Amino acid sequence: MLWSIVGTIAAICTTVGFIPQIIRGIKTKELSDVSPIMLTLLLVGCSLWLIYGIHLKNPIIALANGFTLSFVVAIFLLRAMYKRNNSKK
């Protein structure tokens, strides 16, 4: 029981952890310091974790990575948008 709580809190932290990055990006309109290679690897990694979680029928792995994936996609799109807008200036 205690250990499921530890695992759940761990999953929540590493999932919702990407939300402050989205908020910071929207506030500063700048995400160029965030590595696009990191985002690409996280995108591939989370997609595979999601597939793996569905295969294992493990809802924590599947859900946590499904959410993380959507946050990483959001950071990627915001980064591309701000890069385009900032280069126009």
Added chain:
Amino acid sequence: MLWSIVGTIAAICTTVGFIPQIIRGIKTKELSDVSPIMLTLLLVGCSLWLIYGIHLKNPIIALANGFTLSFVVAIFLLRAMYKRNNSKK
């Protein structure tokens, strides 16, 4: 067998994914766009995943999160260092 490969590739991607961020930071000497709240949550999350992985005696969870934790700590320290240096200028 196929599924262990999927899980292993997933773990490798989400772990080594942070290395390009370290390299980018060292190259540009700038990590201010990276959210410190994200780094804090990843730090707590990976630490708990590491403890959870050790408890489960699952070497993939433990190792992957041990490495990710060290990369996140490195990004955190580099960010703090560059922030201090850049504010001195």
